[in-house]
Amino acid sequence: MKYSWNVAREAMRLSPPGQGAFREATTDFVYAGFTIPKGWKTFWTVYSTHKNPKYFPEPEKFDPSRFEGSGPAPFTYVPFGGGPRMCPGREYARQEILVFLHNVVTKFKIEKAIPNEKILYHSSPIPTKGAPVRLQPHKN
Numbered sequence: 001m002k003y004s005w006n007v008a009r010e011a012m013r014l015s016p017p018g019q020g021a022f023r024e025a026t027t028d029f030v031y032a033g034f035t036i037p038k039g040w041k042t043f044w045t046v047y048s049t050h051k052n053p054k055y056f057p058e059p060e061k062f063d064p065s066r067f068e069g070s071g072p073a074p075f076t077y078v079p080f081g082g083g084p085r086m087c088p089g090r091e092y093a094r095q096e097i098l099v100f101l102h103n104v105v106t107k108f109k110i111e112k113a114i115p116n117e118k119i120l121y122h123s124s125p126i127p128t129k130g131a132p133v134r135l136q137p138h139k140n
């Protein structure tokens, strides 16, 4: 189910379920010209990392082929975080997403009821109208 997972990954790139997390600087460091002193709280963001055109050309375009081959460079695609505190539920989430996708796609034609529905980001992305869909069972 490589292609299905690439589709899911591209969806999580454009609309990450989690927006990032806090970290405490364990030492003084300089990032992009800013000095971050030891002990400061920092927030790493998933959303802006995923939209970096250096790593994701045409970042607004939905393109699952980005994940083919060796895929994005390390720490440029981080829906589950990275490093020692990376999401321990990521493999379970992958299985859940793929099982759900498989059942919906093989059984139904799915269509958004509100094509350009707005998404609000209250930490997690929330479709303003609840993302209603029309499902039509396949004929065969």
Ligand code: HEM
Binding pocket: 016, 017, 018, 019, 020, 021, 078, 079, 080, 081, 082, 083, 084, 085, 086, 087, 088, 089, 090, 092, 093
């Ligand atoms: C699409 C689904 C999910 C996404 C996008 C997601 C994303 C994340 C992110 C971004 C973090 C922070 C990682 C960091 O600070 O570096 C995290 C942490 C965590 N996630 Fe998930 N997660 C998902 C599903 C799950 C599931 C299904 C579970 C459990 C069954 C889970 C359990 C946890 C736990 C316990 C942490 C804290 C880890 C720590 O601080 O050491 N997550 N997740």
